[in-house]
Amino acid sequence: TQLLEQSPQFLSIQEGENLTVYCNSSSVFSSLQWYRQEPGEGPVLLVTVVTGGEVKKLKRLTFQFGDARKDSSLHITAAQPGDTGLYLCAGRVDTGRRALTFGSGTRLQVQP
């Protein structure tokens, strides 16, 4: 059973469209991270959220952490082909362990 469920698994959209990716769990996370991974490379950290209800913006990307710290969303406005990649959410379960638990990822393709 996946501790972090991401949806959708795959998303193919046209340049200029908006999209939202979801990351859900039944567990409480002390922090949650979003990464982007390109083929043949390691995950690149985009953002960390730690406070329930927190919203962070990174250019056209908006990240939100749920009030109960069990879920998160990533919203991309006016997607561009350069946004294509695998988006991963990851978090530390609120037990003091340092290990990150990863979701299975959302594979985004933005068509020009």
Added chain:
Amino acid sequence: NAGVMQNPRHLVRRRGQEARLRCSPMKGHSHVYWYRQLPEEGLKFMVYLQKENIIDESGMPKERFSAEFPKEGPSILRIQQVVRGDSAAYFCASSPLGNYNEQFFGPGTRLTVL
């Protein structure tokens, strides 16, 4: 400021051989984590180390796998007597002292077992 470095980037081994994967954390980082990404699966935690100490190895297979982070030099993930099921991408991440929330990943080592 160099990021996390891993070598080799690609490693091919025959069944029964040993694989040694190296990771140099970011400058100033004292915590190292190893994760494995099997084909078409998500990243799975393997082990967390500080200098000369294994802190959490709850994700490590019980046999054939070991990890170390010596006082000097890179962290090493060692897989003895590799089997085809060990074929995967192995990623190392590091974090600075006191900030465990942000782990920065290296480019990975892709291990292929023939």
